[in-house]
Amino acid sequence: MATLPKKYNHQEVEEKCLKSWKEQGVYSWDSTRPREETFSVDTPPPTVSGSLHVGHVFSYTHTDVVVRYQRMTGKNIFYPMGWDDNGLPTERRVQNYYGIKCNPKVPYNPNWKPVHDPKGKKEVEEVSRKNFIEACNVLTKEDEEAFRDLWSRLGLSVDWNLEYATIDDHCRKISQLSFLDLFDKGELISTESPTMWDIDFQSAIAQAELEDREQDGLYHDIRFQVADSDQEFQISTTRPELLAACIAVVAHPDDERYKPLFGKEAITPLFHARVPIRAAEHADPEKGTGILMVCTFGDIHDVEWWKQSKLPLKQILGRDGKLLPVTFGEGAFQSDSAEKATEHYSHIAGLFGKQARKKIAELLAEPGSTVSGDGSALVGEPRPTRAPVKFYEKGDRPLEFVPTRQWYVKVLDQKEQLLHFGSQVKWHPEYMYTRYQHWVEGLNQEWCISRQRYFGVPIPVWYPVRTDGTLDYDSPILPKEDQLPIDPTSDTPQGFKEEQRDQPGGFSGDPDVMDTWATSALTPQIMSYWRIDDARHKLLFPMDLRPQGHDIIRTWAFTTIAKAMLHEGSIPWKHICLSGWILDPDRKKMSKSKGNVVTPGHLLDEYSSDGVRYWAARARLGTDTAFDDKVFGIGRKLVTKIFNASKFVLSQFERLEASPTDYLEGEVSEALDQAFLARLSAVVEASTTSYSRFDYAHALQVTEELFWDFCDHYLELVKSRSYAEEDSAERRSALITLSVSLKTFLQLFAPVLPFVTEEVWGASYGRGDDSIHKSRWPESTTVAKLAPKGDPKLFELGKLVIGEVRAVKTAAQKSLKWPVSELQITGTEETLLRVRAIEGDLARASNASSSAFRYTDSPIDSVAVVATLADSNPG
């Protein structure tokens, strides 16, 4: 058995532990053990292109602590690690890092290699989608390495044989299988309709990716003319640039002011378009003038109203956010004065929406800009306003509604089922279910899964090309399952030749990819090998635990629940644990964009992995935590204390050339020892209960509290007996209590502090190479059996007496060794009996002789201790 060094060196210990855990495969999953013995974790795959910061350390530690507890209860742990390298963050990073841009029209170049240009000055190179994806793969490998290194140092007990990346072949296959399965089940819709569109990324965006941001805007009051009359009215709009896209004017059906106009037509200024005046419920008589213009498309109301209005679409905004060329007098763009309309439009065609807004306001302000030519159509000066506008959460400019063809998963007609399955999952903390519930209830769009991007899982579909060159979207050509994964832009469907691509009578590949969430929603199935290995799937699915942040309930939690429900009518996991966020000391969320992130490397160096884990484990689930480096120091202090206390306990056995394992059973004869073991038993029980409820923070707290009592009070009180020269029942009682207590404390701390506990374990209870992390979690009954008559109050009484003695010595500025000449104890008969039972231990710890004790009986149920110090210290 190794002996412990004088000082604890965390770097050495961490290195040693990591090496031995790896060599022994301590964290390996055993695929031969049955489902009921398995605990499977749906580990969040970190976005590898994101920055590493303490927030990662925080939430992943929570999971690891829970997992380590489960492992010690004997569970066969399935704890994989995935990498989310798919999607926009990676695309962006790769574009900037290599100075490249994906152009799907460029042919693949097998000899091309990505080159990082540190100056970033070379011209942006256009590469094929396949080359672009290769570049993404190269860079994400580097990013993954950084994460793997951090996870390992932090001591995550992940089974590194279980790794995946959301863009790898396996994940693409599962993701495409999911697409085909949903298609078969009729849960997918492919349709062309106005979709929220980001003009910079040029992609559709899902409801879950929306974010409202306050924006400055200007109300423009604009005069419209009622057709074939000299009547006028005013509308108010913040988006005058859409005037050319105005398809109607609406007011509330009960609005007396406008009732007479319903059914008539209005004429727009500048463009002289005749548009119907109609009633619409969404018009609020209280707002503005009560009458507003409907454009294609200014907002969601416009979209909804347009859909049921059967009016033609006037598309003026392009996918790039610029105003499209329009021919007035044709199609939807009829005009009473096509000439004027064309002239006016020529000023704004090709401009971005924002520029066009300014220009059109100028045109409206010109005299004679009304339909009748009487004055200007703009009334007064535009009035400033501030209102929330919808943005893509990762985008820089407001979203627009642009009609495009997209794939959707049907969710709106299944809200009840989604709520049902969500409620079958146990949420920790429970109130987080409410967030899920509200999200589901508030869904107002189908789940859009297609994105017009490149680095993602391709939509596995081809379309027949009709003889006129148009695509037949209604009868897509699907791949066979065993062909997957495929890329329809480079793979050829069965029964076709590559030369037929994009040719009349041939086929055309869907150019889009799936959104990251469409794949991430399958993380449990990805690791359980759904549809690929049934036996394994049954062994792991539904998973036991999904850990994640509460900010992605509407995305990751929701989509995962939705897919498990749609595919198999199942929940994806039994429990979901929601971690809080790390806030900077000013209580702002730590994020890269705010520039307030703290990177974890130096924290691990300075405070040790255990110290950092301690900080994370103190935070309860769902609770946001301010970054406070003092707590790391407390963690480090606890680690040192565990090491030193262990050294002391183990030295008691070394002195006798015995092993602590020789003293795990036997008779505990002394009242103090029994009292402490009773406390310990209660803590084991409390800790176990807390852990089984995923409340690791409480488990840690109760353990830590008793551990400090153990060090500060029990060890001091027991020393006289454990140091005794002669073997005796009293000494054996002390040694058994010391050994059982240390062993139990090490195990209770092991999930949070895997390194220091392993180090001590190796020098004491671990035989050979046995890891503490494979040892069996302590049972409160086993501890309690050693001390059936244990009286926890007695230990508290001991603390009280010794506390009084110390207080007197400290007040007298004497050392704690100073002798006590008299110790008066007043209390009830029962109390005095208790004190007498531990008199010997108290005498030694106070440095009082047994003749110094004076007992006074009192009917009052309180204890008074008066210590008198000796005049001199002969020692």
Next chain:
RNA sequence: GGGCGCUUAGCUCAGUUGGUAGAGCGUCAGCCUUACAAGCUGAAUGUCGCAAGUUCGAUCCUUGCAGCGCCCACCA
């Protein structure tokens, strides 16, 4: 506007199935004590956000209010 959470010592946070409020940090004063000076001992510190109700008794339960944070919705 709707919802969820929070509000306890200077700071960070526990806690109470309703019975005189806890820890750590920080502050102050001390101490080499057969594990630990990267240590130890002790001291001071609170209208438990505000108001009302229920109760013998409320920091805890109920209601209302306020502040903070978050989620969602709306806002021509």
